[in-house]
Amino acid sequence: EAQVTQNPRYLITVTGKKLTVTCSQNMNHEYMSWYRQDPGLGLRQIYYSMNVEVTDKGDVPEGYKVSRKEKRNFPLILESPSPNQTSLYFCASRRTALNTEAFFGQGTRLTVV
């Protein structure tokens, strides 16, 4: 089954404790991205990757890192989480960046206390 898998689904952590949210897709898609969803703001892009070893900042990259060492995986790293990073996070993949729909993971609800 074609899917985007994120882990964990829920995470509560403390300020400053490094964490990684994993994302994996099995569709051989070139393009992957991370979004955060906050009430009233819709989804905002954090980082995206056009292909292996090619990543770039989205609209709200501060406080986040990503890597794309393999085509299927695109982890999101919070080196020093802060309470303003409490949000619902989605990973997405697209076959290419152009003219294709995005497939989303199930979401990761992160709470930073």
Next chain:
Amino acid sequence: AQKVTQAQTEISVVEKEDVTLDCVYETRDTTYYLFWYKQPPSGELVFLIRRNSFDEQNEISGRYSWNFQKSTSSFNFTITASQVVDSAVYFCALSEAGDNFNKFYFGSGTKLNVKP
């Protein structure tokens, strides 16, 4: 400026009513793509439709229909004879083919409540 505007924050209807969710977009590109996604209470994002800027034909899929009008930069979504299972947040999104081809712009979403 917002690339995608969904002015309706929340709509409540009674089952079997028709409801239209508005989406207005802004782009200077002549080639672009519009999308609708559904986010049910369980939280996942479900793809509903993709429309490119060269295809202004309206689309119907069961109880769902979409009205794309370039003249007003709108891509509205209508649910006919709504059902409780339609209760969700609906997002409109835009993807451009120009310099920002790698971006995917979402509206802020419209929460639809369908009451029995």
